[in-house]
Amino acid sequence: MWRHYIKTAWRNITRNRATTLINLFGLSVALVAFIFIALWVQNELSFDSYHKDAKDILPPANVFLKQSDEQPMNGNKLLYHWENLLNKAPGIEDGATRILPQNFSGTVLNIHNQLFAEKSCAYVDDNWFNMFHYDLLYGDIKSFYANPFSIALTESKAKKYFGDDKKALGQFIKIDSNTYQIKAILKDNPANSSFQSDILIPLSAYLSNPSNYKNDYGWNNFNYLTFIKISPNANPANIERAAKNIFAQNKKDSTITLSIEPLTQWHFDNRSSISSMIGTRHGNRSSLYIFSILGFLLLFIASINYVNLTVARTNARTKEIGIRKIIGGSRMQLFMQFLAESLLFCSIVLAISFIVARLALPIFNNVTERQFTLSLSSLVVWKTLLGTLVLLVLLNGIYPALIIAGFNPINFLQGKSILKFKNVFLRKSLVVVQFVIAMVFIVGALVITLQIRYIQRSGTSYNRGQVVSFQFPFQTLKQYNYFNFDKDKISAYMQVIKNDMLKNNSVQDVELANASIDNINSWSSGGWDWKGRAKDFNPQVARFVVDAGTKDMFNIQLKEGRWFRNDNSDKHNYILNETAVKVFGIKEPVIGQYFSRSGDTGQIIGVTKDFAFKSMHEKITPMAIYTHEIKATFFVKIAAGKIPEAMKTIEATWKKFVPDAPFEYQFMNQAFDNLYKDDLTVSKLVLLFSCISIIISALGLLGLAAFVAEQRTKEIGIRKVFGASVRGITLLLSKDFVKLVIIGIVIAMPVAWWAANKWLNNFAYKIHLSWWIFLLAGILVLLIAFLTISFQTIRAARANPVKSLKTE
Amino acid sequence: MIQLQHVSKWVTTGNVRTFLLKDINLEIKQGEFVSIMGPSGSGKSTLLNVIGMLDDADEGVYTFMEDDVFKLKEKQRGELHKHHIGFVFQAYHLIDELTVYENIETPLLYQSIKTSERQAIVADIIDRFNIVGKKDLFPPQLSGGQQQLVGIARALVAKPKLILADEPTGNLNSKQGEEIMQLFKQLNEEEGVTIVQVTHSEKNAAYGTRIINLLDGRIV
Numbered sequence A: 001m002w003r004h005y006i007k008t009a010w011r012n013i014t015r016n017r018a019t020t021l022i023n024l025f026g027l028s029v030a031l032v033a034f035i036f037i038a039l040w041v042q043n044e045l046s047f048d049s050y051h052k053d054a055k056d057i058l059p060p061a062n063v064f065l066k067q068s069d070e071q072p073m074n075g076n077k078l079l080y081h082w083e084n085l086l087n088k089a090p091g092i093e094d095g096a097t098r099i100l101p102q103n104f105s106g107t108v109l110n111i112h113n114q115l116f117a118e119k120s121c122a123y124v125d126d127n128w129f130n131m132f133h134y135d136l137l138y139g140d141i142k143s144f145y146a147n148p149f150s151i152a153l154t155e156s157k158a159k160k161y162f163g164d165d166k167k168a169l170g171q172f173i174k175i176d177s178n179t180y181q182i183k184a185i186l187k188d189n190p191a192n193s194s195f196q197s198d199i200l201i202p203l204s205a206y207l208s209n210p211s212n213y214k215n216d217y218g219w220n221n222f223n224y225l226t227f228i229k230i231s232p233n234a235n236p237a238n239i240e241r242a243a244k245n246i247f248a249q250n251k252k253d254s255t256i257t258l259s260i261e262p263l264t265q266w267h268f269d270n271r272s273s274i275s276s277m278i279g280t281r282h283g284n285r286s287s288l289y290i291f292s293i294l295g296f297l298l299l300f301i302a303s304i305n306y307v308n309l310t311v312a313r314t315n316a317r318t319k320e321i322g323i324r325k326i327i328g329g330s331r332m333q334l335f336m337q338f339l340a341e342s343l344l345f346c347s348i349v350l351a352i353s354f355i356v357a358r359l360a361l362p363i364f365n366n367v368t369e370r371q372f373t374l375s376l377s378s379l380v381v382w383k384t385l386l387g388t389l390v391l392l393v394l395l396n397g398i399y400p401a402l403i404i405a406g407f408n409p410i411n412f413l414q415g416k417s418i419l420k421f422k423n424v425f426l427r428k429s430l431v432v433v434q435f436v437i438a439m440v441f442i443v444g445a446l447v448i449t450l451q452i453r454y455i456q457r458s459g460t461s462y463n464r465g466q467v468v469s470f471q472f473p474f475q476t477l478k479q480y481n482y483f484n485f486d487k488d489k490i491s492a493y494m495q496v497i498k499n500d501m502l503k504n505n506s507v508q509d510v511e512l513a514n515a516s517i518d519n520i521n522s523w524s525s526g527g528w529d530w531k532g533r534a535k536d537f538n539p540q541v542a543r544f545v546v547d548a549g550t551k552d553m554f555n556i557q558l559k560e561g562r563w564f565r566n567d568n569s570d571k572h573n574y575i576l577n578e579t580a581v582k583v584f585g586i587k588e589p590v591i592g593q594y595f596s597r598s599g600d601t602g603q604i605i606g607v608t609k610d611f612a613f614k615s616m617h618e619k620i621t622p623m624a625i626y627t628h629e630i631k632a633t634f635f636v637k638i639a640a641g642k643i644p645e646a647m648k649t650i651e652a653t654w655k656k657f658v659p660d661a662p663f664e665y666q667f668m669n670q671a672f673d674n675l676y677k678d679d680l681t682v683s684k685l686v687l688l689f690s691c692i693s694i695i696i697s698a699l700g701l702l703g704l705a706a707f708v709a710e711q712r713t714k715e716i717g718i719r720k721v722f723g724a725s726v727r728g729i730t731l732l733l734s735k736d737f738v739k740l741v742i743i744g745i746v747i748a749m750p751v752a753w754w755a756a757n758k759w760l761n762n763f764a765y766k767i768h769l770s771w772w773i774f775l776l777a778g779i780l781v782l783l784i785a786f787l788t789i790s791f792q793t794i795r796a797a798r799a800n801p802v803k804s805l806k807t808e
Numbered sequence B: 001m002i003q004l005q006h007v008s009k010w011v012t013t014g015n016v017r018t019f020l021l022k023d024i025n026l027e028i029k030q031g032e033f034v035s036i037m038g039p040s041g042s043g044k045s046t047l048l049n050v051i052g053m054l055d056d057a058d059e060g061v062y063t064f065m066e067d068d069v070f071k072l073k074e075k076q077r078g079e080l081h082k083h084h085i086g087f088v089f090q091a092y093h094l095i096d097e098l099t100v101y102e103n104i105e106t107p108l109l110y111q112s113i114k115t116s117e118r119q120a121i122v123a124d125i126i127d128r129f130n131i132v133g134k135k136d137l138f139p140p141q142l143s144g145g146q147q148q149l150v151g152i153a154r155a156l157v158a159k160p161k162l163i164l165a166d167e168p169t170g171n172l173n174s175k176q177g178e179e180i181m182q183l184f185k186q187l188n189e190e191e192g193v194t195i196v197q198v199t200h201s202e203k204n205a206a207y208g209t210r211i212i213n214l215l216d217g218r219i220v
């Protein structure tokens, strides 16, 4: 029986080539997108869950430095002193473990006298490998801990530094003045791990330095991440309370708050800035939901094509179905036959999609910057594929099969086809739904593109072109100690470096600042003072310490007052941004008023127009700009067309002044784009999806138009014989479809508006949703739909009427 | 075997009731060969479809081998129809996507007959109808007479007790028609298959054992 089903199915699939190709293409494309989304979602949801008892491991002291704002801001580095809790709180099972990430500007590795800056180093304590799961390839953990000066590193890093992962075992790496031996090679961190540190060193090596020990063993150090493991039945709330108590007893600071959550939740807690320290990005639940929905929608509109075209085709199969019933086929048997047909078809689609997805996986990994694998040996992949198949068959097969199974053969004998009245409405509705979705996608793509352009162009009114920035390494040079942290001496030294670069005419300008202008996250919330400040008002103030030339380099706009003079006369003076003036409540005239920072008192000499010094997801906050403080971020403006020459110059300078660290730099344009990396990824994906959705919808329309034209061949013939023009007939045939598309567009408007608004709310600064976006999208959709239909209807209208009438 | 009592069927348009069949009383015994005649539109096909359980009547009682057909559930009726009745049509109504062999095999598939047994039965009947050379062709590749032979083979393959044939020779030339009638007669006489056929031709009707005349839905 099944052979019979499959055989007929195969013949039908191969007979109706056009329909088959439309369905195959639409479903496969949608399914590839769906598989990728499923991979990603599955990965996000499984974050960190592969550790044994993951739900009982708490990355506890999420220490939030609480601001006067209701929102927790900035760091949440975890307490080293968590171990105090262990003795006092009940329910802690396997103790705790700590990691001390080292990545401020990279650890410098000396391997065979070559220098590498490695950003994913971390120190881990004795319990780390007990608590967390790692796959060991070579070496062993015991000998890793046996000698503090040991290293465990991942496979790919071993390959990178030593050419071969196995040979790396036993090799030496020099860090500062200590030599470490590689004792273990680990499998790479999985894509769904929050821990992306590639080089691990026993914490005891770090603490063997007495000054490190002294420094860290206090309540002021927030650089450690501590994890505790609680027994399954312990109440996390109790432990959190105990932790809070311990913390409050030891550190009296109301600006710091503390909370705990399971490791498996950690990935989605974007309050935690720890992520950057151990190399992972936090997940975003809402984009997870959005993409899941997008995936299903794509699959859905492709399935609509299948259902519509299959049902349309059943008309042509009225005879087959009627006869099958007359010669004894039962309702169930016919249902199964058509379901089998869907099953076969969907399996083909699935196989094609899987192969395409495999081939396209590197591109997807590139876009998402993750390392997904799609291997048939993985159980998860099988589960996903089978689940998808079931879903596909349910979406595609059931409805047509039901219609067919319920067909009464007497209708066939009396010359009636299956779809007389009842299904037309449904088919039309499905087309409308398709175009609603396509329209929403296109509005989405437009809005996202516009918003990204707005971010790139208008929002930040400073000039980034041709500027390279690099950080003068604090750790590797000891000058700061030699200069005894004397600001003037350091500044003079930096001036020497500056001049060294300026000697070459490919370098137009060099300026120094305390942080990169695209992401100023240096701030403090105390010690600021101005006239009229309420005693307990201590808002957070971003600090931007600059050279006098910074204004011209970045074209920073002043609202009033003046910029710093290029001498020492403005040493104690300040420039604020507009928001600062507003938030501080400084009264007119602003210029000339008293302003002070930790006792360093001067005047406000100017106010800048607001510019985005952080990602535009965040609101612009008060900022104070001044000159007299340690600056170690270099901005180098390169003369037009001289990038290679300038880079050589800069690197030569670096080598001269920083011989013991590798040269690392970034172009400001790239750095800026990095801020919006996720947004750019989203925009690319949505653009891609909207193209797919409109193509699929148009294909569906094409199929239906062909079907209708075929059904109305006779009518068209008669009309032509009576003198109707090709144009007239084209219009007649297109009218119905165009109506459907317009209905779809109209319904889509509010939905698209709502969705776009929701997305834009992620940004503190955003474009205005004007009506023309919707109009443009509508026209675009209508145009594409109309062209598609015309393609088919013109052909039908042109057909020779005599021919068509003869065959009837 | 077949007993129709006061069977009527009608359609209502507005308030007007048009009878397709009116007060039909008819008994057909096992082993009979009945020909139904009448002008076009007199209700012959309708009557045949009611007997074949493809169509319902609006009134009356239909007993088929002790079963009250109009009171049966769809499923039971399907079983009766599947096991006991074979259909032959004027337009052959073969499935174009299936080969000759597969067309004949399909009724057995629907009765879930085992593969080996099925193959034997189909091979047998193909042999008997002398269409071995055609078994892998598709219906459009055959002549009308050959298609009708396949249609009859398909109707017979499941060994039905009753064959209903609606103008089986309507599309054939007289020689082909004669062959088909011979075949029916042989089936009826040698294997005892009950046959009810609709025909316009007196000559074909004469092959049967009894003639029923219809006019405007009534037996006359």
Ligand SMILES: Nc1ncnc2c1ncn2[C@@H]1O[C@H](COP(=O)(O)OP(=O)(O)O)[C@@H](O)[C@H]1O
Pocket: A414, B011, B020, B038, B039, B040, B041, B042, B043, B044, B045, B046, B047
């Ligand atoms: N479902 C129906 N609705 C309306 N009229 C019908 C229906 N079925 C059959 N008829 C009409 O009933 C009459 C009898 O039809 P039919 O049994 O096919 O006649 P015959 O086979 O004797 O030529 C015809 O006039 C036909 O048009």
Ligand SMILES: [Mg+2]
Pocket: B044, B045, B046
């Ligand atoms: Mg008839």
